[in-house]
Amino acid sequence: MYYLHNATMEESTTYYDNLIARYLSGEATPEQIQEISDWLVTGPENLAHFEQLHKVWLLTTRDAIDQNVNLTKEWNQIATRIKTEVPVKQMPARKPGQKMLIWAAAAAILLLTAIPGIYFFLNNQTTLISATTSGLIYDLPDGSKITLKKGAAIEFDKEFGTGNRNIEMTGEAYFEVKHMSEIPFTISGGEARIQVLGTQFNVRALPNEDQVTVVLTSGSVSLWFDANNKKSTILKPGEKAEMNLREKKIEAGVNPDVNYMAWKTRQLRFENSSLNEVMQAISAVYEINYQPLSQSLSACRLTASFDNMQLQEVLDVVGSTLDLQFTFDNNTIKISGQGCN
Amino acid sequence: MVMQEFNQKFFQELFEAEFKGLCYFAVRYVKDIDTARGIVQDAFVQLWEKRETIDVSRPVKSYLTTSVHNRCLNYLRDSRKYNERMVEIEHLSEVEGDYGSDLIAQKELQTAIKNAIEELPEKCKQIFLLSRNENLKYQEIADKLGISQKTVETQMSKALQHLRTRLSAYLPAALIWFFLLTK
Numbered sequence: 001m002y003y004l005h006n007a008t009m010e011e012s013t014t015y016y017d018n019l020i021a022r023y024l025s026g027e028a029t030p031e032q033i034q035e036i037s038d039w040l041v042t043g044p045e046n047l048a049h050f051e052q053l054h055k056v057w058l059l060t061t062r063d064a065i066d067q068n069v070n071l072t073k074e075w076n077q078i079a080t081r082i083k084t085e086v087p088v089k090q091m092p093a094r095k096p097g098q099k100m101l102i103w104a105a106a107a108a109i110l111l112l113t114a115i116p117g118i119y120f121f122l123n124n125q126t127t128l129i130s131a132t133t134s135g136l137i138y139d140l141p142d143g144s145k146i147t148l149k150k151g152a153a154i155e156f157d158k159e160f161g162t163g164n165r166n167i168e169m170t171g172e173a174y175f176e177v178k179h180m181s182e183i184p185f186t187i188s189g190g191e192a193r194i195q196v197l198g199t200q201f202n203v204r205a206l207p208n209e210d211q212v213t214v215v216l217t218s219g220s221v222s223l224w225f226d227a228n229n230k231k232s233t234i235l236k237p238g239e240k241a242e243m244n245l246r247e248k249k250i251e252a253g254v255n256p257d258v259n260y261m262a263w264k265t266r267q268l269r270f271e272n273s274s275l276n277e278v279m280q281a282i283s284a285v286y287e288i289n290y291q292p293l294s295q296s297l298s299a300c301r302l303t304a305s306f307d308n309m310q311l312q313e314v315l316d317v318v319g320s321t322l323d324l325q326f327t328f329d330n331n332t333i334k335i336s337g338q339g340c341n
Numbered sequence: 342m343v344m345q346e347f348n349q350k351f352f353q354e355l356f357e358a359e360f361k362g363l364c365y366f367a368v369r370y371v372k373d374i375d376t377a378r379g380i381v382q383d384a385f386v387q388l389w390e391k392r393e394t395i396d397v398s399r400p401v402k403s404y405l406t407t408s409v410h411n412r413c414l415n416y417l418r419d420s421r422k423y424n425e426r427m428v429e430i431e432h433l434s435e436v437e438g439d440y441g442s443d444l445i446a447q448k449e450l451q452t453a454i455k456n457a458i459e460e461l462p463e464k465c466k467q468i469f470l471l472s473r474n475e476n477l478k479y480q481e482i483a484d485k486l487g488i489s490q491k492t493v494e495t496q497m498s499k500a501l502q503h504l505r506t507r508l509s510a511y512l513p514a515a516l517i518w519f520f521l522l523t524k
Contacts, residue, residue, distance in 0.1 A: 021498040025472055026372035027479050030421040037426045048514055051434045055512045056504045058369070058435065059454055060473055065364050067474040068374045074360060074382060075353070081386050130349060 020050055024057040128155045131171075134263055134287065140167075143178040144185065147264050150287060172204040174264050177219075192243040196221045201235075202260055212243040215260045223250055259285075266308040275300040278318065279335070286311045289332040296339025297324070347392040356385060359402055363409050369431065370413035374476045380416060384408040450511055457507035461500055468493055469500035 019036055022028045028036070040046050129138055131148035138146045138154075141161035146154060152171025160166065165185040177185045177196050187194040189205030189212040199219020205212040214223060216235045223241055224232035225248040233250045235241050240255035258269045259281045266285060270278055275297055279290045288311065300322045306314050315326045315333070324337035360381060367377035384405055388395070395404065417423035461469060471477045471485065472493075479497075483490045505512070 017502060018494050018498045021501050022479075022494060024372060024501070025479065025497060026376075027494075028422075033422055033424050033427060037424045037430075040430060041426070047430070050430070051514060052505045052509065052512050053501050054431060054434045056501055056508060059450070059508065059511070060458075060504070061368060062365060063454075064374060064473045064476070065361055065368065068476050069361055069364050069378055071357065071360060074378060075356060078356065078382055078385055078389075081382075082389050128349060 016046070016049075017053075020053050024054065126155050126157045127160075129153065142180060142183075142185075145176040147174040147176075149173060149263050169203065170205055170207050172202070172206065172263065174200070174202045174261065176200045189243075190245050191226050191248070192245060193224050193226060194221055195223075195232075202264075210244060210246050212245065213240065214243070215240045215255050215257075217261075223252075225250075266306075268306040268314070270302045270304050272301050272303050274298065275302065275322065275335075275340075278302050279333075282311070282314060282318075283333075286314075291332060291334045293335060294339065296341050297335060297337065300324075300340035347395065352385075352389055352392070355388075355401060355405075359405060360385070363405060366406065367409050367413050369435070370410075370428070371416055376416065377413075380412045381409055384412060453508055453511065454504075457504050460507065461503060465496045465500050465503075468496040472497055 016036070016039055019028065019032055023033060023036055036050075040050055129148070130153035131150055134148070134150040136148055138148060140146060140156070142165055143161075144165075148154070149172040152169065152173045154167050154169045154173065156167045157164070161183075163183075165180065165183045166188065167186070168188045170189065175185075175187070175196075177199050185196045187203060189203065192205070192212040194201075194203060194212075194214055196219065199221055200217040201219075201221055202215040202217070203212065204214075214221065214235060216237050216239055218237050220237075221235045222232045223235060223243060225243070227248050233241060233252055235252055238255060239252055240257070240260070241250055241252040243250050258271075259267075262268050262281060262285045268281055268285065270281075273281075275293060279293070282288070283290050302318060302321060304317060304321065306317070318324065319326055319337075322337065322340065324335055327334045327336070363381045363384070364374065364377050367380050368374055371377050371380065387408065388401070388405060395401065414423065414428075417428075458466060458469065468482055468486070471482045472479070477485070479490050479493045482488075482493045486493075
């Protein structure tokens with residue numbers, strides 16, 4: 001019965017062979033399963049026979065699973081089962097005619113590991129949104145908009161928009177808050193609290209920083225720490241506040257950094273800025289590292305503005321202005337040149 | 342702050358790393374890939390819902406495996422297909438050779454499987470692949486090819502016999518002990 005070479009297809013199949021094949025294909029009835037089970041223990045040769053067919057079935061099962069299980073599809077189904085239905089669109093007008101991405105489309109590309117997108121999760125209580133790429137705009141249930149920077153996450157509960165407008169966040173985000181005088185809009189970054197009635201501002205609450213930074217574009221916001229009996233600081237447009245989480249102190253003043261919103265707008269403005277400042281801003285906007293500058297390079301200063309340009313274009317301009325060369329090494333920019341002494 | 346130990350990133354990484362492996366684990370019980378992945382999906386959804394009460398210092402994979410295992414047995418019971426002896430026999434039969442760690446042996450095995458399937462007569466191969474790789478039921482294959490269910494049954498059986506013959510070198514026996522023990 002065991003011929004290994006030039007096997008022909010004349011192997012005879014017995015009643016039990018067919019039954020076992022049925023069983024392994026998921027076609028056997030409860031009665032047939034019992035029949036196989038009983039037959040198997042009537043002799044070791046039956047067991048040995050079953051074992052070989054079972055092993056063959058196992059050997060071809062991994063392939064079968066690879067063919068049948070599409071991880072992207074499975075993930076989307078899981079995501080649908082645990083998330084809220086919320087529309088997400090990508091930052092508008094980066095390229096003319098760029099289509100808006102709604103959640104369904106975002107979900108379809110979500111899984112190809114480290115894909116840009118926003119992840120949503122819902123349990124009974126809260127919605128958690130975290131951005132894996134910068135510039136994605138999220139519409140909150142109350143009509144407010146949040147633009148999330150890569151790595152930012154926000155969380156809010158079911159009552160958001162009706163019972164409260166409370167948001168917890170980490171990372172950096174730009175808020176455009178809809179006016180709603182009856183329900184204040186409150187953001188928590190650790191113990192820091194930022195409350196608004198309707199306004200536009202940028203919040204940075206990075207997990208590795210001891211402070212929450214707020215820059216106000218328009219309207220007004222009130223800032224406080226829970227520990228300080230709601231003693232609050234009011235911020236005016238164009239001002240920036242640094243909320244020190246350790247000392248529970250708030251320092252407010254004119255915002256000196258014109259590029260604080262560049263991660264969102266990709267508009268960079270430099271006025272006699274040091275090369276260090278320039279590289280810092282570029283690094284933040286294009287999510288790239290740079291090697292520390294030599295002393296002679298640090299002396300270089302630049303006046304220029306860039307409006308939504310590609311990294312390479314920006315570097316070309318900086319390089320030809322200051323006579324510098326930029327090389328890339330593993331997502332890190334290396335800068336070389338004579339310097340500006 | 343916002344992010345917990347068990348956050349969505351962790352959940353997604355877990356999903357990517359374990360989903361297919363758990364499908365393989367489940368299909369060994371339920372014999373049907375659609376059923377298996379439904380069960381694994383349920384286990385992941387439940388894991389997410391219970392994430393706040395799960396001790397993440399312990400391996401979440403073993404939580405998932407247990408969950409899938411129980412769901413498989415429940416499914417078999419509900420569909421009256423649970424047979425304790427079969428579960429036990431198949432469990433013993435699974436004891437694999439050491440191919441898992443030996444990449445060359447694994448590759449050789451993959452080639453052998455592929456060749457053995459290629460050798461099947463056209464019709465037989467077509468039926469076998471529709472059943473295994475397309476996960477079609479006997480009746481669906483019969484309808485699709487305009488043949489009888491009986492033909493599908495015979496051809497499936499023949500395909501398995503052929504593969505068994507061709508791959509016998511890779512099928513170490515373990516079950517004989519089961520027979521001796523149950524005597």
